[in-house]
Amino acid sequence: MGFDKKYYTAAENELNGIRLKNSRILSARERETDEKFPEVGKIRRELAGTTSKLLRIIADRDHDIKEQLSVLERENLQLQDRLKETLVRCGLPSNYLDPIYDCALCRDTGVSDGKLCACFKEKVKKAAAAELSSSSPMQLCGFDTFDLTYYDDTEATPLGATARKIMARNLSFCEEYAGNFRLPYESLLMRGKTGLGKTHLSLSIAKAVTEKGYSVIYGSAPDLLRRIEKEHFGNAADDTDTLELLTSTDLLVLDDLGAEFESKFYVSAFYNIINDRMNRSLPTVISTNLDLAEMEKRYGERISSRISTMKMLMFVGSDVRFLKKRRQS
Ligand SMILES: Nc1ncnc2c1ncn2[C@@H]1O[C@H](COP(=O)(O)OP(=O)(O)OP(=O)(O)O)[C@@H](O)[C@H]1O
Ligand SMILES: [Mg+2]
Ligand SMILES: [Zn+2]
Numbered sequence: 001m002g003f004d005k006k007y008y009t010a011a012e013n014e015l016n017g018i019r020l021k022n023s024r025i026l027s028a029r030e031r032e033t034d035e036k037f038p039e040v041g042k043i044r045r046e047l048a049g050t051t052s053k054l055l056r057i058i059a060d061r062d063h064d065i066k067e068q069l070s071v072l073e074r075e076n077l078q079l080q081d082r083l084k085e086t087l088v089r090c091g092l093p094s095n096y097l098d099p100i101y102d103c104a105l106c107r108d109t110g111v112s113d114g115k116l117c118a119c120f121k122e123k124v125k126k127a128a129a130a131e132l133s134s135s136s137p138m139q140l141c142g143f144d145t146f147d148l149t150y151y152d153d154t155e156a157t158p159l160g161a162t163a164r165k166i167m168a169r170n171l172s173f174c175e176e177y178a179g180n181f182r183l184p185y186e187s188l189l190m191r192g193k194t195g196l197g198k199t200h201l202s203l204s205i206a207k208a209v210t211e212k213g214y215s216v217i218y219g220s221a222p223d224l225l226r227r228i229e230k231e232h233f234g235n236a237a238d239d240t241d242t243l244e245l246l247t248s249t250d251l252l253v254l255d256d257l258g259a260e261f262e263s264k265f266y267v268s269a270f271y272n273i274i275n276d277r278m279n280r281s282l283p284t285v286i287s288t289n290l291d292l293a294e295m296e297k298r299y300g301e302r303i304s305s306r307i308s309t310m311k312m313l314m315f316v317g318s319d320v321r322f323l324k325k326r327r328q329s
Helices: 005-036 038-059 065-089 118-133 163-179 198-211 221-232 242-248 264-279 292-307 320-328
Strands: 188-192 216-220 251-257 284-288 311-315
Touching (some): 005 038, 005 118, 118 216, 118 242, 163 188, 163 198, 163 311, 198 216, 198 251, 198 284, 216 221, 251 264, 264 292
Parallel strands (some): 188 284, 188 311, 216 251, 251 284
């Protein structure tokens, strides 16, 4: 994974926080049981005693260390069994005084099987995704502020139903999409003219899925593609591999596709993103002003055939930016 060092540091700090949190919980349990159940406290002290015996055995080299160690080990195991029995007798779970881990695989060390643990990689990814999306107005948009009265409910659109009906369907689709988010998951294509709420709903999805704990990157196509270009030509400010981030994040929300400059480099970067994500069964939410023919002309068949497998939402109505201004004046 090519991520800037600062994201590894952020993940380390998060792990430190988790270890601290869990050790505090454990200490509180130890204090609680020592107070309420003196027999538990006694066994705990005996167990602590075996540790200092161990140190003494290691320091004292004259004796047969192996023999002494196995005696000590037996003693230690018996004490642990007694502790568990006693806890159960006191009405507590037998593992009440065991070390507590958020991740059983790496025991919150970040390393399992000699490799970075999946939980650690997930933390690095989330830290990087959070920073990449930090300049976006994700916090300003939500499903609850999506106002359907901006869409006409009197005339049928070329799609059949009224604009309000279609947009109400889009809204509830997006809410359910975010609410049921899981991996693998389907991708979405939001299409329609300017000012119809594509960015509003894609930000709302990004926000809701982030709150569910997934790594989400929201960004506009011009912005993200420019970053990739800079990194490719060696003009980047840090070591982050944006292309790798965009292909591996749980959800990518790529806004304003088609607003970037026309360039072969962008087309091939976009192809890599779409293709890699589809191969990994990771969902992408794309919004664009382009229609399907324009997309095919601009990005070619290989991309448009992949995009055509996405669930499509048509945005209809009149420019809400304009209507909002009129309502305010
Ligand atoms: N249904 C709505 N209720 C409330 N505000 C809305 C609604 N739809 C759009 N808006 C607001 O109107 C402005 C324009 O909407 P938005 O940016 O989502 O449009 P868009 O479809 O992404 O347009 P473009 O194609 O130009 O990017 C934003 O400030 C957005 O929050
Ligand atoms: Mg937009
Ligand atoms: Zn782990």
